[in-house]
Amino acid sequence: MNLFAHFHGLVEQALQALAAEGLVPGGLDLSRVVAEPPRDPSHGDVSTNAAMVLAKPAGMAPKALADLLCKKLAAAPDVAAAEIAGPGFINLRLAPSIWPKFLASALSLKEKFGHSTLGRGEKVNVEYVSANPTGPLHVGHCRGAVFGDALAALLGATGYAVSKEYYINDAGAQVDTLARSAFLRYKEALGENIGEIPAGLYPGDYLKAVGEALAKEFGPRFTALPESEWLEPVRSKAIAMMMDLIRDDLAALNIRQEVFFSERSLHTTGAVAETLTALSTAGHVYQGRLDKPKGEVPEDWEDREQTLFRSTAFGDDVDRPLLKSDGSYTYFASDVAYSRDKIMRGFKQLIYILGADHGGYVKRLQAVASAIAGEGKVQVIVRLCQLVKLFRNGEPVRMSKRAGEFVTLRDVVDEVGPDVVRFMMLYRKNEAPLDFDFAKVTEQSKDNPVFYVQYAHARISSVLRNAESEGFKPASPEDAEFNLLTDEAELAVIRRMAAFPRLLEAAALAHEPHRISFYLYDLASDFHALWNKGKEAPHLRFIIPAQRQLTNTRMAFLAAIRYSLANGLSILGVTPVEEM
C-alpha cells in the first residue's frame, strides 16, 4: 500500500468529479501534481500542490481551485480534515483509521513491502565493474560494483526486468600483455629462473598460479615455439583464470552478475563488421580527418584520414574513429557492436556504472544508442562513481601502482566484511568522493551508520525472541489491533514506514540507491527513539505481560518495522542481522 500514490489517485478523482460538474476544465496535465509527506508533521500527513500547479492551466486562482478540491478531498474516505495552507497547499490530515490498514498491508506483504510495479516489466540492462581481466579487482572497483548491484536490485524491486552484466575486455593489447606475463610465470613454473619481471608486464604474484596451470596442462612444449604459436592458448587460459579470480572477488561482496559478455566474441562472430556495415548503410560513417586533440597531445599523433562515426550528429563533441591505422577495429568499434547487441536484445534502458574518469564516455555512448536505435528509443544512463579514499586511523592509506602496493577489493572485504563495505559505499551519493576509514566503519557505536541500522534490526529481533519465550507472538494482519498504537513516537515510526514505497520509486527513477541508506538510518533513528521512550513510559514498552492483545499487536508492529528495515537492507545487499 503506497499511501501517497493512493492519495494522488484521490486528487485525480476529485479533479475528474469537478470537471464533470463543470467547475474545472477537463483534461488538465497532472504530471506536476504530487502527493507527498509534508516536511513539517504539524502540516498533516499528506500534502498536495495540485491547486498551485493547476491554477494557471485551469485559468483559476489557486485559492479558488484549492477550495473546490479541498471540499472533495475532505469527504474522501480516511481523510479527517483537509485544509488550505500557505500559497495554496492542500494538507490532508488522515483519519486514525488509515494507519491500522497500512500496517496490516505492510505486514501481509512481508518481504514485498515497499516493492512496486513502477517499471511495468521494462527491460533494463545494468553493466557494472567490467574491469580488464588482467588481475584481481582493486579497491577502486568496489564502489561501482556495489553501486551497480544495489541499483539493479532497486530496479528489480520497483518492477523492472533487470539484467546484470559484465563486459569482458578480452580483445585488446592488455590481454596480450597478460599472456606474455603469464608465459614468464609458465617458464618459472617449469624451473627457469626468470629474474625480475620486465617493465611493461604484469608483475603480480597472482599470475604464478596461471604459470603453474599452464605448465601442468601443456608441459614444456611452448618454450621452444615462437610467440605466435603460444600466445592464443596462453591468453585464453590466463583470461579464464583471471575471470575466475574476479568472479570470486565479486562473490565475496555477494555480487553475482548473470551475463559476462566477451568483447572478443564480438569479433569472432562478425558482429563488429556487421555493426559497421549497418552504421554505414544508415549513413553515419565517413572518411575524414580529426582536429588535433586539446590538452596533452599524444606523442604519436598524426593527422591522417580515417574511418569515423559521425557521433557529433547525435550530440557528441567529436566524431569517433572506428579503424586503427593498421586496419583493425578500435575499442570503440567493438563498443558500438556491444551497444547494438544490447539494443537488439530489447533493453529500453542501458545503464552504465563507470568511474569518474570515464566522464568523457557519456556522450559517445548516448550517440551510439541514438544512431542504432533511433533518437529517444533507448535511454542511455551513465552513473559515474567518484573515488574512494582509504584511511586507517585517520591516516590516508598510500597506494602505488608498483607491485603489491595496491589494496585489493578482497583485502578490504576480508578485513571489514561485505555488509560494511556495501553499506558504506552506498552511504554517500555516487558522484561525491567518499572517505572510507577502516577504524570508523567497524566501530560498534551510533557514529557508525552500518552498525546503527543493524542494531535496530537486531533489537527488534531480540524483543521478538523474548516475547516468544514468554508465550507471545505477532498477531496476524487480521487480528492485530493496530488502532492501539497511538503514541506520537509510534506514529512517527508508522509515518516513516509509509514513506518507504514512495522512496523506493523515487530512488529508482533517479537511479540513486543511496537514498535507501539514508532512509534506513532515519527509520532506525525513529525506532531507537521509540525504544527509549519505553524506558520512561512503561506503557510504551513492547512487551506488557498483563496485556496480551496489546503485546501481540506490538509484536506484529515490530515485525512490520523489521520488514521495512530488512527489505531496504536487502536491496542494498546488506544482511539484516538478528543479534549482535
Add this chain to the structure above:
RNA sequence: GCGCCCGUAGCUCAGCAGGAUAGAGCACAGGUUUCCUAAACCUGGGGUCACAGGUUCGAAUCCUGUCGGGCGCGCCA
C-alpha cells in the same frame, strides 16, 4: 580552449519529483540506566545553501554567467 561532476553549519554530509520556518551525524554544553540490548535516547546554540542574474505564485533544487576544486578531452582499454 572545450566537456562532465562538485561547492549547504566549525568538520563529514543529506535535502525526496521546484514547495511551507534548509536537516542529520560529529564536535561543544547539559540530562536519562532498580526497566524488552545505555552498543541507545533526550535538550541546547550554530547557516549570505560559493557569487551574480534569470524562469516561476514559489529556487539549495531548473537556466545563463563568474569564481573555486576534481576528472576527462589518444588509433590506449
